[in-house]
Amino acid sequence: MTDDRPLQPTTVRRSVVTVAAATLGPESPLPRFTRLRELPFPDVGPGASPEMLERIGYGRLESPLPYRVQEDYDRSLCEVELPAYELDNGVLRATVLPTLGGRVWSLYDVVRGRELLFRNPVLQPANFGLTNAWFAGGIEWNVGSTGHTTLTCRPVHAGVVAGPDGDVLRLWEWERTRDLVLQVDVSLPPGSDRLYASTRVLNPDPEDKPLYYWTNIAVPETPGTRVVTTADAAWRTEYAGALRRVPLPHPDRPDVDISHPMASTFPADYFYEVEGQRGAHIVAVEPDGAGFAQTSTRGLRGRKLFLWGSGPAGARWQEWLCGPGARYAEIQAGWCPTQLEHDRLTGGASVSWTEAFGGVDLDPAAVAGGYAEACAAARDAVHEATHPDHLDAVHERWLAEVADAAVAEQLSTGSGWGHVELELRDAPATPALPFPPVDDDSVPARHLLDGDTDGLAKSVHRLPVPPVSDRWSAVLEEAPDSEWVHLARAVNAHVRGDEARAAAQYDASLALHENPWALRGLALLAA
Known part of the structure; x- marks a missing residue:
């Protein structure tokens, strides 16, 4: 027309x-x-x-x-x-x-x-x-x-x-x-x-x-x-x-x-x-x-x-x-x-x-x-x-x-996970696909990568469901023990079908502080 x-x-x-x-x-x-x-x-x-x-x-x-x-x-x-x-x-x-x-x-x-x-x-x-x-x-x-x-x-x-x-x-x-x-x-x-x-x-x-x-x-x-x-x-x-x-x-x-x-x-x-x-x-x-x-x-x-x-x-x-x-x-x-x-x-x-x-x-x-x-x-x-x-x-x-042209103006942000995932890989963002940090549930993961245990402890309530990729699982294994880190390890083991490891980590999380997330995980394993 x-x-x-x-x-x-x-x-x-x-x-x-x-x-x-x-x-x-x-x-x-x-x-x-x-x-x-x-x-x-x-x-x-x-x-x-x-x-x-x-x-x-x-x-x-x-x-x-x-x-x-x-x-x-x-x-x-x-x-x-x-x-x-x-x-x-x-x-x-x-x-x-x-x-x-x-x-x-x-x-x-x-x-x-x-x-x-x-x-x-x-x-x-x-x-x-x-x-x-x-x-x-x-x-x-x-x-x-x-x-x-x-x-x-x-x-x-x-x-x-x-x-x-x-x-x-x-x-x-x-x-x-x-x-x-x-x-x-x-x-x-x-x-x-x-x-x-x-x-x-x-x-x-x-x-x-x-x-x-x-x-x-x-x-x-x-x-x-x-x-x-x-x-x-x-x-x-x-x-x-x-x-x-x-x-x-x-x-x-x-x-x-x-x-x-x-x-x-x-x-x-x-x-x-x-x-x-x-x-x-x-x-x-x-x-x-x-x-x-x-x-x-x-x-x-x-x-x-x-x-x-x-x-x-x-x-x-x-x-x-x-x-x-x-x-x-x-x-x-x-x-x-x-x-x-x-x-x-x-x-x-x-x-x-x-x-x-x-x-x-x-x-x-x-x-x-x-x-x-x-x-x-x-x-x-x-x-x-x-x-x-x-x-x-x-x-x-x-x-x-156009495909690789730089973004001239970012109008709004999505999630902060692109930024964190690039940091996990030690990879830079590109001008074509900038992934800025965002104040969302990715913040605790940033603290985890940065080794900021205080920041992690203060923000983990924002991330009740942890990342579960193989790369993140390796990071969690090396992280200092805490109620949330044990819980995150348990979720990673649970989703992979490693029930013994999941139960042990749920128990370790409960030993530090009783929490409903670990109790639920154990209940699902027992069902």
Whole structure:
């Protein structure tokens, strides 16, 4: 879509989002030693490659540690103001929430005169995240493991980078379950009706690590919504433990076309077979032809539709998450073909890709036509708006000119753990990804590394759940004994399954001072 108005330089400005929200509440002080939700090894049907099966069996996260669980949210909605940043080029306006994982809460197309995303009228957490609390709406950046990221309801660092086409909003954070660094650079070139997100995941350590990444996009859902991509088969899971390859668009019966999400009765995930496609994409479109599209460079091999379905269970969840009368579906893009897989990120390496998000306008006749016709129309519209050659060039330019550019202004901070983890490794922060010290639960860990026993003793109440990586376990073994150090050693042994060592350290903590954390740990071991 063209616009004849003069080009406006892209700016990033502070803003607020007013929304009816439940109270998140404090994080739990109790370490969680198992997954919040059991994920059985899937029963994979015929057609899976050996590489896919290997990735499914690799890298499963057994516990949310060292993160604390966020489970104390309530059901009382009150109007709140959330800090936000807006990117605006006069054509498109993106609103980002830095205290909630860098979620893109809104993407408003000024020329088309419509919101492109599902902008949730409420913010109601529910137990869908790796550390419990998760909320629906917008675009989220999921790194870590199968599920919604640990960063969902936590702040991330945000800053402005001077890009060749104007301000770039950089989001970055240290993800602690994997000790990986996530960087997302969000930009709006002058005059463009595409929002670009250039993303990099970095492994700061010499050892290989599991790699999981998915971008989740909530889009409005109506009885006429259609979701299409260039695929004639998908891997489906309906949460009963099976992963099956099914034909599209009729996986079960000829009268149920799942490219219309509300035609399905039950919730399901459909992971489209698009691996190897150049210009892979996914589109959600209404009967009048008004649609939203995501496309990316080759790095993101997976595309997915999540639907709640039209049955009572999905309707109840939609009402809980969004309030009465609001419905959404999710279109997604990921590093692996499905969300049950983890790849390997070699030591010291990084991976990157660029995504483009924006509106598309399809012929209503094509939208109402056969599946192949609708898919072809969507592909043509996406590639006309963002040709694969153009997107590759955008990504290469980002790598060359922006990815390692210094943050010109840090707008807000995430956690202090990036600073502490770099200190643990005796590694400097870079101007592109500064990790300043933050007055949060990382403070006791700073005192521990600095050998400041007095500072540690005065601040350990801020860190009831200790770090548990092998590097931190080694530090704790060398630290002077104290009630908290014994407890931290016990938690490290407990999560590794060394019950004798855990019990001995819980007892040692209790011998110095009776405390509920050690008593709970012993009770869990005895259960």
